Amino acid sequence: MSRSVRPAPGAAALLALTLPLALGACGAGIGVHGTPGGSGVRDPYFPKAGNGGYHVTHYALTLSYDPGGRHLTGQAVITARATRALSAFDLDFAGLRVESVSVDGSRARWNRAGQELTVRPHDDLARGGTFSTTVRYSGTPQTLTDPDGSKEGWLPTADGALALGEPVGSMAWFPGNDHPSDKASYDITVTVPKGLQAVSNGELRSETTKGDRTTFSWHTAEPMASYLATVAIGHFDITRTTGPHGLPVYIAVDPTQSKASQEVLAKLPGIIQWEEDNFGPYPFSSTGAIVDRPDDAGYALETQNRPVFPGAPETGTLVHELAHEWYGDSATPRSWQDMWLNEGFATYAEWLWEEDHGGDTCQQTFTALYDGTYGLDDPNSIWAFPPAKPSGAAHISDHPVYERGAMVLHKIRQTVGDDRFHAIVQGWAAAHRHGTVDTAEFTAYVEKMAPGKDFGEIWKDWLYGDGKPARP
Structure with a gap:
């Protein structure tokens, strides 16, 4: 389900950009007739997440945080490529006060409705053109509650804060295209009171102190989904x-x-x-x-x-x-329905580690799960739904996604043998390095890597089937 973009109200102020355009080429052009981009990419579990009409290539985030007052001041420079001619586009952004918005150095009209920040550039944006949007904002960032009850977004801590984004928490501290299908490089610069530190993704490029404030600048060159961005402030x-x-x-x-x-x-x-x-x-x-x-x-x-x-x-x-650095961070799910491609692989990594370091074999772990002796509070919980079809947004991190997802991988290993399985898991990570993936692509890849093997029962009963499969 997606929402259409709402037009900006006539009373919206026209706000000017005060910094020069730093990245990209102008995507606007005379004679371009655009249409609004979509508010949401129709994710089956988070339909409001993400936005249509553009692909982000880089985020430059400049943040300043006061832990005592829990006050965040931010500027986001978002470089993107229009995938169609745009008269308006949306950014996901929750809670914080927007102070100004500009596109390609020109003032832009904007309005907000829920988590949608709708931007109307001065000129329509041409399809294929690169454009840069600058949003200035401030306020007290929100801690969000996921459908499963866990907390994400901006979490105050005893001596600072911790920003976590899975599945949709990044919109609490910076505006963007908050969906795993759109990955970008990042520069995250954070200024905090002297004596505190700010840790983020990638590599620390600089640490400078001026007066009573210290600035940490982090750079992530490889593509990153917004839910994987983090900032940890404290001692x-x-x-x-x-x-x-x-x-x-x-x-x-x-x-x-x-x-x-x-x-x-x-x-x-x-x-x-x-x-x-x-x-x-x-x-x-x-x-x-x-x-x-x-x-x-x-x-x-x-x-x-x-x-x-x-x-x-x-x-x-x-x-x-x-293990998620390979499965989830590099090969990233195209939608939240494909979460098992993250968690099934990372869980199976735990099984493999135990097998290689004197613990239970993967087969013993598989059997214990099937027989209900593994130690889960509710042994039947892994059969509540199939890994590839979670029963709602509140359940994308439940046991079927993790343990039963790992069981799918073990069934593949049983079918193809250790050497071919090793080639499959390495090849999958290599083929989709820094990309996005879905379940249909994975099953097709497995079948291609093991011609002549029959995976029909695995897909039907273990990956997509309801209930507990027959004893293997």
Whole structure:
């Protein structure tokens, strides 16, 4: 379900751009007759998420945060390419006050309705043209509640804040095309009171102090979905090391968690090496972790380059979140219905790690899940719905997506054998490096990689079927 763009009210102020256009070429042109872009991309679980008519190529976010007053000031410069001629387009943006909007150096009219910020540029935008939108905003960013009850968006912490975006939380702290189908590079610059730190995705380009404020500038060159962007503000113990083939490792740990995290985080370079052996070359230019306090967030999240953990993680959780760098962060789901392609792979990575490090084999884990002896609070919960068809937005992170998704992968392994399975999981990650994927593409890829094998029962009963399949 999608909403049409509402026209800007006549009383909307015309606001001027005060910074020069920094990126891209003008997409406007005389004689261009555009139509409004869509408000939403018809995601089956989050129909309001994302927007039609353009593809973002780069976000330049300049933020300043005062933890004491919980006040955020921001400027977002969004470089995009019009996929059709546009008279207006939408950005996803919730809560914060918009102060001005401009497109390609010219004032733009705008209005808001819910999470939709509708922008009407001075001139229509030509199809295929690149354009740059600058939005200035401020206020107290919101903490959003997901359909499953978890918190995302901008989460205040004891000494700062933590921004988390899955599935639609990034719109609480910057305007954008908030859907995993649209990925872009990022520059995130954050200014905070001197003595605090601001950690984000990618690589730290600079850290400068002027007076009583310190500015941290982070750069992410590889495409990133908006839900994977993060900012962690507070006091952190910082460790800079290197991993396999000189890969930069940047780890930020809340001082209250440093001692408890030390042993497990020391395994991080070795886990990356093990995952490269299993999944192929690491897809990004740096790695690491952010460990905040246990009560700052109720879950770990695979934020790109640098997963976030609520307190010291267990080894299996670290393996899981780092595996997402291949499956979810690099090969990103095209819609939230394809969430199992993230979580099934990352869960199976945990099984493989256990198998390779003296724990249960993947077959033993599979059997325990099927027989109800795995240890889930409700052993029947994994049969509540099929992995590829979650029963609603509130259930995209439920057990069928994780454990039953991993069971699908194990069934494929049983069918093709270890060597071919290894080729499939590596090849899938390589073929869709920095791209977007869906379930139909995955099943077609598996069939292509294992000609002559029959996957009909796996797809019908395990991936798409309702209820518990017959005993394998």
